Structure formats: C-alpha cells, structure tokens
Amino acid sequence: MTRGLSSQKRAKKDLFSSLDTVLRIYIPAREMCKFDYDSFEKTAYHPNVAEKIIGLSFLSAVAAWEDFISHIYLGYLCGYTSPNGSSPELRAGKCQDKSHALLLASGESNYRDAERRMRWGNLRWVKSLASVHFENDNPSDDHHWGDVFEGYISLFERLAEEICPG
Numbered sequence: 001m002t003r004g005l006s007s008q009k010r011a012k013k014d015l016f017s018s019l020d021t022v023l024r025i026y027i028p029a030r031e032m033c034k035f036d037y038d039s040f041e042k043t044a045y046h047p048n049v050a051e052k053i054i055g056l057s058f059l060s061a062v063a064a065w066e067d068f069i070s071h072i073y074l075g076y077l078c079g080y081t082s083p084n085g086s087s088p089e090l091r092a093g094k095c096q097d098k099s100h101a102l103l104l105a106s107g108e109s110n111y112r113d114a115e116r117r118m119r120w121g122n123l124r125w126v127k128s129l130a131s132v133h134f135e136n137d138n139p140s141d142d143h144h145w146g147d148v149f150e151g152y153i154s155l156f157e158r159l160a161e162e163i164c165p166g
Contacts, residue, residue: 004075004078004079004080004081005080005081005083007071007075007080007098008071008072008075008080008081008082008083009083010071011067011068011071011072011075012068012072012083012160014064014067014068015064015065015067015068015156015160016157016160018060018061018063018064019061019064019153019156019157021060022057022058022060022061022064022153023153025053025057025060026053026054026057026058029050029053029054029057030050030054032049032050032053058152061152061153061156062121062152064156065120065121065156066120066121067120068156068160069120069126070102070118070120071098073101073105073120073126073129073130074095074098074101074102074105075098075101076088076090076133076134077090077094077095077098077101077104077105077133078094078095078096078097078098078100078101079094079095088130088133088134088135089134089135090133090134090135091132091133091134091135092133099111102114102115102118105118105129105133106118
C-alpha cells in the first residue's frame, strides 16, 4: 500500500460522513423555519430554535471541511498520495510525519503555536500556502448553486474529490 494512503482515504471518508450527518440535521430543520400564523403551533421547534440548529449544522460542516483540508494538506507534505495515486509535486523534501508537516507549514517550532497559526478555513490562505510547498497547486473553486447551505456541502464534496481524487 502506498505510504499514507489509508490516512488520506480516512480523511475523505470522515469528511463525507460528517457532511451526511449535517444534511440529515439541516433538511428537517430547514422545513421548521418555514411557518405562518396557522402553522406556528404545529412545528416541533420554534423557528428561532430551528435557525440555531441550521447554524450549528453549518459550523459542523465547516469544522469537518477544515479537518479534511488539514489532514490532506499535511499528508501531501509527508508525500502521501490520494486514493487514485496522485499527489502534488513537493518543492522540497517530504516531512517525517504530520506533526513535522504542521510545524513546517506554520513556520513554528511549538506544536500548539503551529495549530493556532493555521487557517484551514480560509481557501485563499491555503492556496497561497500551497504555492509555497507544491509545484502545481490549487483546484478551481468556480461553483454555482441554489440553496446556499446545500451549495456549501456540495462545494465541500466537489473540492474534496478534486483535492483528494479517487
């Protein structure tokens, strides 16, 4: 088995599992936000509570996305490949492990400071960082969708497939 392949597969599987859970929470809550005077008494939750559930679901999706990006990015710095065998070409040598990759990517010598410095949720920052570490960096992020929440989930799924194909 190619070095780190199971780690990359697990990161992608964990992301998709988290996104599925988020959608299972979001879709019913979205319906609870739609109300009028006659339907208000028939909803399981007050619409404000349903909105909070949607907000927490979205934050959960964003956290899952950030975890995925960090695992895949640091794996690529270690020379790991995606499930289909592809990986970006490193500008420098491979890192010893993901802890070493995190220290290298952050420019810190302390693991805790390194974690605080990383901004995995900022795609522009990740692309900029990738241009330092990899010869050929970043997938396209030109996507269009209707429902914003489902659009983000769809975006996360498509980008995951492009970043870690297979």
